Amino acid sequence: LGQLLVLKLGQKLNEGKTKQIIELADESGHVLVQSKDQITAGNAARKDQMEGKAAIANRTTSCVFKLLQEAGIKTAFVRQQSETAFVAARCEMIPIEWVCRRLATGSFLKRNPGVKEGYRFSPLKMEMFFKDDANNDPQWSEEQLLEKKFCLAGLTIGRCEVDIMNRTTVAIFEILERAWATQNCTLVDMKIEFGVNVSSKEIVLADVIDNDSWRLWPAGDRGQQKDKQVYRDLKEVTPEAMQMVKKNFEWVSERVKLLLEPQASGRVVVLMGSISDLAHCEKIRKACGSYGIPCVLRVTSAHKGPDETLRIKAEYEGDGVATVFVAVAGRSNGLGPVMSGNTAYPVINCPPITPDWGAQDVWSSLRMPSGLGCSTVLSPDAAAQFAAQIFGLSDHLLWAKLRASMLNTWVSLKQADQKLQACSL
Numbered sequence: 001l002g003q004l005l006v007l008k009l010g011q012k013l014n015e016g017k018t019k020q021i022i023e024l025a026d027e028s029g030h031v032l033v034q035s036k037d038q039i040t041a042g043n044a045a046r047k048d049q050m051e052g053k054a055a056i057a058n059r060t061t062s063c064v065f066k067l068l069q070e071a072g073i074k075t076a077f078v079r080q081q082s083e084t085a086f087v088a089a090r091c092e093m094i095p096i097e098w099v100c101r102r103l104a105t106g107s108f109l110k111r112n113p114g115v116k117e118g119y120r121f122s123p124l125k126m127e128m129f130f131k132d133d134a135n136n137d138p139q140w141s142e143e144q145l146l147e148k149k150f151c152l153a154g155l156t157i158g159r160c161e162v163d164i165m166n167r168t169t170v171a172i173f174e175i176l177e178r179a180w181a182t183q184n185c186t187l188v189d190m191k192i193e194f195g196v197n198v199s200s201k202e203i204v205l206a207d208v209i210d211n212d213s214w215r216l217w218p219a220g221d222r223g224q225q226k227d228k229q230v231y232r233d234l235k236e237v238t239p240e241a242m243q244m245v246k247k248n249f250e251w252v253s254e255r256v257k258l259l260l261e262p263q264a265s266g267r268v269v270v271l272m273g274s275i276s277d278l279a280h281c282e283k284i285r286k287a288c289g290s291y292g293i294p295c296v297l298r299v300t301s302a303h304k305g306p307d308e309t310l311r312i313k314a315e316y317e318g319d320g321v322a323t324v325f326v327a328v329a330g331r332s333n334g335l336g337p338v339m340s341g342n343t344a345y346p347v348i349n350c351p352p353i354t355p356d357w358g359a360q361d362v363w364s365s366l367r368m369p370s371g372l373g374c375s376t377v378l379s380p381d382a383a384a385q386f387a388a389q390i391f392g393l394s395d396h397l398l399w400a401k402l403r404a405s406m407l408n409t410w411v412s413l414k415q416a417d418q419k420l421q422a423c424s425l
């Protein structure tokens with residue numbers, strides 16, 4: 001509450017069943033999203049105050065948005081403000097619920113009789129629902145959304161915007177699915193909403209992601225579900241039953257914090273055959289930094305000082321830190337192959353190719369003796385990215401960055417094309 005007093009609140013912009021949206025007098029373009037202390041189901045037909053629920057919802061939303069934000073997904077979330085409130089970009093909300101499913105359950109089974117609960121969707125199943133309480137949020141097709149030509153904060157929701165939301169929903173699901181897997185929890189399905197940031201006119205993930213937004217089955221077992229379904233399924237709302245729902249909520253909100261914890265931390269060791277390769281190696285280090293991977297640079301030549309090369313290698317073996325070696329050697333690359341033949345850690349060749357002899361030199365990185373498994377990439381960025389992909393196998397936070405970056409590249413291409421088409425009209 002102390003922190004809250006520091007904020008100068010403007011007028012209340014909106015109030016729904018679970019939260020209030022309040023203007024911030026001193027931060028234009030931002031709002032305070034304040035959770036209300038109650039749980040609703042069946043469109044508020046069932047309403048019970050649940051002490052502490054808002055705080056738990058706050059924690060869930062902040063952790064999930066933080067995870068996505070750090071991965072590089074564009075969200076409205078700015079910062080946690082108090083136990084029950086966070087500051088977000090002011091958005092005009094697109095009145096669509098995007099639903100993404102891995103396993104069939106709930107309303108999908110009713111709409112698709114014959115499909116058994118637990119049917120696995122691969123690729124993920126996408127659905128959208130128009131937010132219209134009076135008509136029970138009807139399911140919509142893409143065509144229905146396109147024909148509506150919604151205009152929010154000056155942005156018309158057309159083909160490009162719909163594709164971006166669809167793709168972003170899939171990326172968000174995959175990131176959260178991977179994160180929950182670290183807790184042995186299956187993310188069964190999820191619903192999210194997008195808004196248009198009124199300042200940037202960009203589509204961003206908005207509203208909240210909390211217990212109401214997903215189904216989670218610990219160990220893939222519906223019987224142990226920890227989501228709001230438990231509340232919906234209650235036959236009678238007794239204090240004991242509500243206590244159980246709250247305990248489930250707490251179970252999730254305790255675990256959601258663990259989603260932000262790195263699983264393992266690795267390191268990249270770049271070996272260069274000569275100090276003249278330093279500029280190339282600095283680019284690798286910089287790119288590793290963008291993934292948050294520590295990177296050390298060493299100079300050693302496998303041709304001129306093989307004893308030193310193996311001694312340096314030994315420094316990074318056996319201390320329990322997962323290591324990827326990157327070998328940078330011009331002309332004849334002996335460094336990568338010698339490393340690869342003498343360590344079980346992965347080795348990536350990244351030779352600094354020159355215009356004169358590059359076409360010949362590259363063969364020293366490609367044509368290997370049998371038994372060696374080093375890879376070769378030519379750009380420093382690619383070397384760092386490949387190392388990140390290796391660490392991403394066991395680090396969901398790193399994997400999330402790679403996944404978000406793939407999405408953002410796709411979105412940039414889409415937007416560049418749209419801009420070009422608009423200009424040539």
Ligand SMILES: Nc1ncnc2c1ncn2[C@@H]1O[C@H](COP(=O)(O)OP(=O)(O)OP(=O)(O)O)[C@@H](O)[C@H]1O
Binds near residue numbers: 015033076092207
């Ligand atoms: N960053 C934001 N900027 C502006 N409005 C927002 C933002 N985040 C959420 N909102 C909107 O605030 C309103 C209140 O939220 P709440 O979830 O309580 O509504 P609700 O009763 O569940 O109604 P709805 O069916 O629209 O979700 C919603 O219309 C929601 O879309």
Ligand SMILES: *[C@@H]1O[C@H](CO)[C@@H](O)[C@H](O)[C@H]1NC(C)=O
Binds near residue numbers: 127141
């Ligand atoms: C999302 O995109 C997929 C793949 O292009 C498409 O099959 C699906 O119909 C889209 N879903 C919605 C709800 O728009």
Ligand SMILES: *[C@@H]1O[C@H](CO)[C@@H](O)[C@H](O)[C@H]1NC(C)=O
Binds near residue numbers: 182183184
């Ligand atoms: C997940 O399950 C595996 C295998 O059952 C177990 O070894 C591991 O400790 C579990 N992890 C968590 C976080 O519960």
Ligand SMILES: *[C@@H]1O[C@H](CO)[C@@H](O)[C@H](O)[C@H]1NC(C)=O
Binds near residue numbers: 076078089197204
């Ligand atoms: C919203 O857009 C403004 C203007 O571009 C930008 O400064 C701000 O960071 C955006 N907010 C969020 C949360 O993305």
Ligand SMILES: *[C@@H]1O[C@H](CO)[C@@H](O)[C@H](O)[C@H]1NC(C)=O
Binds near residue numbers: 246250
């Ligand atoms: C999310 O779920 C957890 C546990 O199931 C619960 O503690 C929390 O209150 C839920 N949040 C919301 C908004 O329902």
Ligand SMILES: CC(=O)N[C@H]1CO[C@H](CO)[C@@H](O)[C@@H]1O
Binds near residue numbers: 060062063080084
């Ligand atoms: C009361 C409470 O749980 N508040 C939390 C809201 O979420 C942030 C981010 O996880 C926490 O730092 C607060 O403690």
Ligand SMILES: [Mg+2]
Binds near residue numbers: 016018
């Ligand atoms: Mg809502």
